[in-house]
Amino acid sequence: MTVQTARIGIVTVSDRASRGEYEDLGGPAIRAWLEKALVSPWEPVARLIPDEQPQVEAVLRELCDEEHCCLVVTTGGTGPAVRDITPEATEAVCEKMMPGFGELMRSVSLQFVPTAILSRQTAGIRGQGLIVNLPGKPAAIADCLNAVFPAIPYCIDLIGGPFLETDPEVIKAFRPKAK
Template sequence: MKAAILTLSDKGARGERADASGPALVSWLAERGAETVRTAIIPDEAALIEETLRDWTDSGEFDLILTTGGTGVSPRDVTPDATMRVVDRLIPGFGEVMRMRSLQKTPHAMISRAVAGIRGETLIINLPGSPKGAVENLEAVWPAVPHAVEKIQGDTRECASPMVPHPPVK
């Protein structure tokens, strides 16, 4: 799987803060056999986020694009808004699972607006801006990511594994 990571950070884009989330995600993906072929840090500007996501997805180079940062409720948190304007189809389950998993650690998970969706043959997932939060959220949805990418790219194999009979209920 070929991945790209887009870090959204005003301070990071100005060189005032080192990006820790992007490198953490690169390492995490590498441990699972995914190759990160592109990374970038840009400011929290909706038009620039949209342009970058469109360019990256339309290039056909990436199976997966992870964004990190800009998923909260502050005025500069525009990543989900930009992502929704770029994707063809949303996948609500990814955001639901990430919030549910994060809620076990912090009540602030309730204010995450992270989304995931499909553009062309690329899966885009918004992750939090902190390295810990980004990795934890990706871990939460990872069991479905390879399968989702296969399906997005046209795999026609059956999704369900054979049913295993359940023991009778007493």
């Protein structure tokens, strides 16, 4: 049996980082977390783009439809500022929204900062891809992935994606036991 290499999109949505005004720390933080957590073969497909809704939508469609990413993790653009449009772009391209991801991420983040209620993270499904919006702060990225990732491999199973196996010493994926 050959194991399929999962493709995982990592998208940083930031005007300033996309212009080179500061270093993208969010995308590398996601990649580093995934490198520790996943033991099954996977390859990153990274993008760094400005907070422009049509461009974010186009990249999300490209990663799901053309690059065949089973998971797309975004960072940035989830706050209340005028240019924060990542959740709107995600909702525009998804067939099904998965609001439990955002609810859990905000709940976990509230343990660290009272402003977590300002975050609008969400998740949704496009075809055989799960899109998850994370905050832009690298420390919050790890907190949120630690909270939601146990459900991600099973969600990807349910939508017909490749089998993602995690290192249980880092994060234990939940899959129901067969009866």
